[in-house]
Amino acid sequence: MDRHERPARPATPARAARSGPAPALTFLGAAGTVTGSKFLLEGEGARLMVDCGLYQGERRWRALNWEAPPVDPASVDAVALSHAHLDHCGYLPALVRGGFAGPVHATAGTAALAAVILRDSAHLQEDEAEGARRGGWSKHDPPLPLYTVADADEAIAALRPVGDAVVRVGSAGATTVTFVPAGHILGSSSVLVEMGEASVLFSGDLGRPDHPVLRPRARPPAARTVVVESTYGDRTHPEVDPEHRVMADAIRRTIRRGGSVVVPAFAVDRTEIVLLAIADLVESGSIPDVPIWVDSPMALAALEIYRDPAHAGEVRPEALERLRRLSGLREAHSAEESMRLNTPGTPCIIVSASGMATGGRVVHHLRHLLPQARNTVLLTGYQAIGTRGRDLQEGVRELKMSGHYVPVRAEVVTLDEFSVHADADELLTWIGEMPQPPESVHVVHGEPAAARALADGIRDRFDCAVSVPRYCERVLLD
Numbered sequence: 001m002d003r004h005e006r007p008a009r010p011a012t013p014a015r016a017a018r019s020g021p022a023p024a025l026t027f028l029g030a031a032g033t034v035t036g037s038k039f040l041l042e043g044e045g046a047r048l049m050v051d052c053g054l055y056q057g058e059r060r061w062r063a064l065n066w067e068a069p070p071v072d073p074a075s076v077d078a079v080a081l082s083h084a085h086l087d088h089c090g091y092l093p094a095l096v097r098g099g100f101a102g103p104v105h106a107t108a109g110t111a112a113l114a115a116v117i118l119r120d121s122a123h124l125q126e127d128e129a130e131g132a133r134r135g136g137w138s139k140h141d142p143p144l145p146l147y148t149v150a151d152a153d154e155a156i157a158a159l160r161p162v163g164d165a166v167v168r169v170g171s172a173g174a175t176t177v178t179f180v181p182a183g184h185i186l187g188s189s190s191v192l193v194e195m196g197e198a199s200v201l202f203s204g205d206l207g208r209p210d211h212p213v214l215r216p217r218a219r220p221p222a223a224r225t226v227v228v229e230s231t232y233g234d235r236t237h238p239e240v241d242p243e244h245r246v247m248a249d250a251i252r253r254t255i256r257r258g259g260s261v262v263v264p265a266f267a268v269d270r271t272e273i274v275l276l277a278i279a280d281l282v283e284s285g286s287i288p289d290v291p292i293w294v295d296s297p298m299a300l301a302a303l304e305i306y307r308d309p310a311h312a313g314e315v316r317p318e319a320l321e322r323l324r325r326l327s328g329l330r331e332a333h334s335a336e337e338s339m340r341l342n343t344p345g346t347p348c349i350i351v352s353a354s355g356m357a358t359g360g361r362v363v364h365h366l367r368h369l370l371p372q373a374r375n376t377v378l379l380t381g382y383q384a385i386g387t388r389g390r391d392l393q394e395g396v397r398e399l400k401m402s403g404h405y406v407p408v409r410a411e412v413v414t415l416d417e418f419s420v421h422a423d424a425d426e427l428l429t430w431i432g433e434m435p436q437p438p439e440s441v442h443v444v445h446g447e448p449a450a451a452r453a454l455a456d457g458i459r460d461r462f463d464c465a466v467s468v469p470r471y472c473e474r475v476l477l478d
Contacts, residue, residue, distance in 0.1 A: 022476045022478035025227075025476075026039070026473070029064075030444045031470055033061050033384075035384060036055035036087060038053060041175075041477075043477070047071075047077050048195075049071075049078070051079075051082055052092045052095055053087040054090030054121070056087055056358055061386070073099045074101065077170050078104070078105060078170075079105070080105045082110075082182065082189055082191050083110050083189065089114045089117065090117070093122060093146075093152045101158075106179075107161065108161040109311050111161040113305055115156045115159065116302060120297065122151065126148060129144055162179060177191060178192040179191060180218050182218075183208070184269075185207075186306055186314055189204055198478060200223060200477065203220075205445070208421070208422055208426060212276055215315070219433045220434050222434055222436050225440050225441070225442070225477055226438040229444060231446055232423040233427065233450040233451055235450075238417070243284075244277045244281055244286075246413065250411070253376070259372065259376060261349045264380070266353060267302050268298075270418065271296070275323055278326065279323060279325060282327070283322075290347050293332050296352050300333070341365065356387035357388035366406070367404075371408075375410040376410060379412065380415050380418040382421065396408055443466065443468045451468045452468055
């Protein structure tokens with residue numbers, strides 16, 4: 001046996017007689033880090049990838065985006081997406097460029113959002129390569145994008161919305177994929193894969209029980225093996241303040257000194273949650289009624305998808321109504337409108353992607369507004385190691401953007417109430433809701449300390465084998 005192949009449990013006598021190799025699971029991403037989710041399942045005549053995300057954060061992980069993948073893309077039969085965040089779907093265009101020609105199965109909400117996210121990512125890839133060429137700050141000559149808009153369009157053409165159907169994968173059709181609502185963002189799901197006698201439940205990113213915009217997640221189904229995220233595996237979220245007092249205080253302080261508030265927010269879901277909180281603060285009189293700009297074409301497109309009646313079954317109707325009452329909402333569609341916000345002339349709130357300030361329009365806002373002490377940056381969620389958001393959170397005095405260092409004089413405030421990732425207790429509760437305890441659990445999608453902490457918690461509570469996989473580790477599933 002290869003040293004990376006570990007049976008989850010010894011085969012029972014009934015299973016020992018089966019013919020052919022046992023199904024196997026390989027961790028191609030989100031192992032040792034919190035991004036880049038990719039998992040390969042092989043067996044029963046099928047080769048299925050669950051999630052196909054980009055690495056973000058530290059350079060050593062981002063470099064893997066550019067390396068040849070550990071599996072030949074042309075050999076993969078299908079991909080199943082848990083949800084549309086870039087670290088779960090953003091590598092799809094590169095996979096297609098490498099020869100993948102199969103279907104990409106996803107819920108209708110995920111397919112709609114992924115189309116927006118992949119095109120935006122491709123545009124950013126092309127823009128950054130061109131900016132590096134013009135600025136001369138790239139180590140490569142010429143600098144090239146990881147993938148192009150044409151590659152993204154091919155990946156989008158492969159998306160197959162599944163509805164409530166169970167999907168069959170592989171030549172024999174013996175592998176099935178079922179999507180179970182996860183309550184993280186619109187369309188997000190846990191993914192159950194049944195491959196012969198093996199069954200694996202991928203949590204995807206799990207939402208919290210009280211998501212302010214979406215209806216609650218479903219209970220998890222039974223599975224012998226669980227692959228669970230651990231983004232917040234070493235902590236519990238603080239109680240949510242319904243009055244958002246920390247946020248309100250920061251906004252009032254900034255407006256009094258004539259500054260602007262910049263909110264780096266993920267274009268999908270986080271923007272809706274932030275706008276909902278601002279709407280409540282304006283309606284209660286807790287903050288002045290100043291212009292509130294959404295400056296992200298992707299966020300504006302996602303907002304329309306959330307409002308689409310086709311997805312009404314997932315969204316709390318009262319949340320949409322509160323958003324409609326936000327009188328000061330403005331939309332910056334063009335680059336010219338976006339640039340004017342760097343010198344707005346009057347205090348305002350700018351909500352712009354990306355949430356960790358790794359790219360997008362928020363980067364040029366930070367470049368112009370960070371040097372001025374009257375402004376404020378509100379960080380509204382998890383900031384991965386190696387991102388600009390994490391650097392700001394940790395108090396850096398200068399921040400590097402587009403080859404230049406920018407002084408950080410603006411106030412930086414971290415808000416802990418906007419996360420829509422389940423915390424450690426909620427992750428354990430989710431596993432405990434399974435009809436039977438799993439036989440083995442693999443803890444992924446977390447920084448090492450968070451993953452180890454959640455693994456310890458699972459060992460303490462459940463009678464099962466637990467691992468924190470290494471990158472490219474392979475385990476057997478019989």
